[in-house]
Amino acid sequence: MEYALQTFNLDKTFKGKKVLSNISMNVPRGSIYGLVGRNGAGKTTLMRVVSGLVSPNNGGYKLLNSDDFKESHKRVGILIEKPGVYGNLTALQNIEYFQRLYCNFEKEISKEISKEILEMVELDWRDKTKVKNFSLGMKQRLGIAIALIGNPDFLILDEPINGLDPKGVYEIRKLLLKLNEEKGVTILISSHILSELFKLATNYGIIENGRLIEELTKEQLEEKCRKCIKIKIDKEDINKAIKVIETKLNITDYDVLPDNIFRIFNDNDIAKINIELAKEDIRIYSLSYNGEEIEEYFMEKVEGEK
Known part of the structure; x- marks a missing residue:
């Protein structure tokens, strides 16, 4: 290029x-x-x-x-x-x-x-x-x-x-x-x-x-701001959450943002995700459907640099 x-x-x-x-x-x-x-x-x-x-x-x-x-x-x-x-x-x-x-x-x-x-x-x-x-x-x-x-x-x-x-x-x-x-x-x-x-x-x-x-x-x-399920969890539970998402839920299309926020893409069952995370005593602070605004993505990036 x-x-x-x-x-x-x-x-x-x-x-x-x-x-x-x-x-x-x-x-x-x-x-x-x-x-x-x-x-x-x-x-x-x-x-x-x-x-x-x-x-x-x-x-x-x-x-x-x-x-x-x-x-x-x-x-x-x-x-x-x-x-x-x-x-x-x-x-x-x-x-x-x-x-x-x-x-x-x-x-x-x-x-x-x-x-x-x-x-x-x-x-x-x-x-x-x-x-x-x-x-x-x-x-x-x-x-x-x-x-x-x-x-x-x-x-x-x-x-x-x-x-x-x-x-x-x-x-x-x-x-x-x-x-x-x-x-x-x-x-x-x-x-x-x-x-x-x-x-x-x-x-x-x-x-x-x-x-x-x-x-x-x-x-x-645009890909990073597409519709997703957004989950905020406790910092200490990130590795456990990754294991649940990948092995129990068989989800590969996700990412982890600063401030301990997971974004899970594609059409997944939000209730099932909540149940499987709770079974492993993973502390969930918020869980919601989200079509992220560009400004939100930007703020999440810069807040993670503090």
Whole structure:
């Protein structure tokens, strides 16, 4: 598999506090990779490191399967935290300024490219409105437009839907899907709003306390969140419960989550399961049918890291 980004045991420490710990991440080429984590989990720091804005203390990374660090960064578009735009300029003037900046003011810019980029993000290049009067969603689209200067193969977007109203979220989602499907742009996008990422991402990485605790595809996430019987038992009884489930009930399609929770899939008899566990004096704290929400799965994963 070809990757747009690979990180190798990345560590980062600020003021004696480790904020990234041993992160090895793989972003497949052509994917939309959702980096999921609570506020303060390390998402922005990780994105700053792989964007070349911050140096890691240990480890390394590779962009677009290239060993040429400088050239590979030229093929990456970045929007970290919020757009750095000029409020007293129009959208077109902002794009033209950043084109000149990226060219080191050494050559003439292309007005046609500026217009094309703005049309791509559905902003009117003829609009004379100053950016300071834009809605938050329009500013975010302008920020993405600036990141698209140079026709990048890989976009790194930090919380681009944070604070947007439903219309703004929809517009950003539609834009990113268009870039991915029509232009083939790989996108790394961070968010703590997992329900929105689920409508967009093809791959996921879950980060907590500076550690990447799981990577999975959308299909794998759907599989983990499918309907099941969920059982919470005493920690001391986990091995006994596994033996009952596998030998007495002949169940193989199950898993064990943090916090001593079993999930048993397929169509099983919940009463029979309860009876067989009780026969072995296994202490059951809860037992229920469950069609797990994505947010629940995420919380179970991160709570298990405490």
